[in-house]
Amino acid sequence: MRLSKPAVASLVVAGSILGASLAVLAADAFQDRHMAMETVGDAMKPLGAIAKKQVPFDAAAVKASATTIAENLEKAAKLFPAGSGGGESKARPEIWTDAAGFEKAMKDAHAAAVALQSVKDEAAFGPALGALGGTCKSCHDRYRMAKQ
Amino acid sequence: MTKRRTLAALVALLAAGAAAFCLLTSPDPLPVAAIPAHAVDLRNGETLYHAGSCLACHRPSDEASGVDPGLPSGGRPFPTPVGVFYPQNLTPDSETGIGRWTEADFVNAMRRGISPRGTHYFPAFPYASYRSMTMADLLDLRAYLMSLRAVRSPPREADVPLVPLARRGVGLWKQVAFRQPLFSADPARPAWWRRGAYLANAPGHCGECHTPKNWLMVADESRHLAGGPHPGGEGKVPSLRGLLARKKYKDVGDLVLALQNGETFGYEHLSSGGMAAIQESLARLPETELRAIAEYLLSLE
Secondary structure: OOOOHHHHHHHHHHHHHHHHHHHHHHHHHHHHHHHHHHHHHHHHHHHHHHHOOOOOOOHHHHHHHHHHHHHHHHHHHOOOOOOOOOOOOOEOOHHHHOHHHHHHHHHHHHHHHHHHHOOOOHHHHHHHHHHHHHHHHHHHHHHEOOOO | OHHHHHHHHHHHHHHHHHHHHHHHHOOOOOOHHHOOOOOOOHHHHHHHHHHOOHHHHOOEOOOOOOOOOOOOOOEOOEEEOOEEEOOOOOOOOOOOOOOOOOHHHHHHHHHHOEOOOOOEOOOOOOHHHHOOOOHHHHHHHHHHHHOOOOOOOOOOOOEOOOHHHHHHHHHHHHHHHOOOOOOOOOOOOOHHHHHHHHHHHOOOOOHHHHOOEOOOOOEOHHHOOOOEEOOOOOOEEOOOOOOOOOOOOOOHHHHHHHHHHHHHHOOHHHHOOOHHHHHHHHOOOOHHHHHHHHHHHHOOO
16 A cells, blocks of 8 residues: 555644653653652651651541552552653662562551551551551662662 | 794783783782781770771672561662672671681671682772771771671672683772772871771762763772762762861761761751662761761861
8 A cells, every 4th residue: 555645644643642642751750750759758747746756646646648659659650651661760770670579668658557547546557657667668779760 | 933922922922811810800808917916996896896887888789588678787788880699698608708708808708808718809898998997996886797697698799791710800999909008097197087987888879870980980089078979870969078067067066966867857968879778877877976977077178
């Protein structure tokens, strides 16, 4: 089949638009997941303050922070489309080469945040926060690079 | 006639070059007589083990099943720009670990970067820092490792191009790197500061990542702990200087909490680029030792 010149031209244009849209979507995914993870980081801070005994234990405050963390982890987990690494992103290629491992790490973190939501007393708070922190560390250790 | 002469000269030059290479790269181990008699302090050995975060690199591979991840049985891939290394099994297994290593073998590995077989280790194993450890500390560390449960985990050769030649060539690098003065803490400083400085620089080997390297791949001490490119080839390692002025930590207590808890307490920058595993090791240090390290680090301007 031979294509006419206008047909080739429109194919090229359509392809470019598709490529550009994918690039924009990848950039959007990076921005959106970055925001979500920053929100998680900010929500960890009041929990850290309780653990450091700078602020008294407050079940409602813990639940609020844990809920923010769980919601944003769920959001972020869907924002790692293939090809959205590189540039400013600290995402390591293992996120895509070991997609199953990454998915499990995000699920583990989410489950730990959900468990923290229902903590009622200080005795249960320490271990529950430790469990959540452990999931942050192991996932970042494997899938996030150092960059300042 | 001239052709033959040129050829002869070329062969002579090559032979001289090869001889010089052999001479300059020849491993130079400490003799057994250099190891003093020593009364072992296992608790000190354990402190050094955690200060050096040995487990962070000598962890078993994530894929190894049924292996205690809390023991340094080695094998977890350690990627670098020159290739992938598989750290040594540090448990006392006699076939695959350090069970049959003599004290001299251990000291030569740590101080001279030479294996019991007499070959150079690649400096991904940070002996450039460990060579500043005291003999007593090295022997205590060895005794602590020998007290761990033996795990079978066979060694695996590095995935580096031209391994035998590259390994021998490490001798040339040592000619430069070992000319650097050994670390010694400023005697004018108080004892706790000197302790923290020793732990951070000798066993702790912070500078292996946090001090940038010059073009010869040797630490550029004019920029000691000032941060630079990540030696793994991805991203950057932050500076440890001016942590107070840059408001990274409020005070010594704050940095101690950060090193003890890392991201769990909201210190989010302690889990990137391999630091999470190091923080987990440091968290096992007695608080007095950790406080000494924090005091030293926060004094760096």
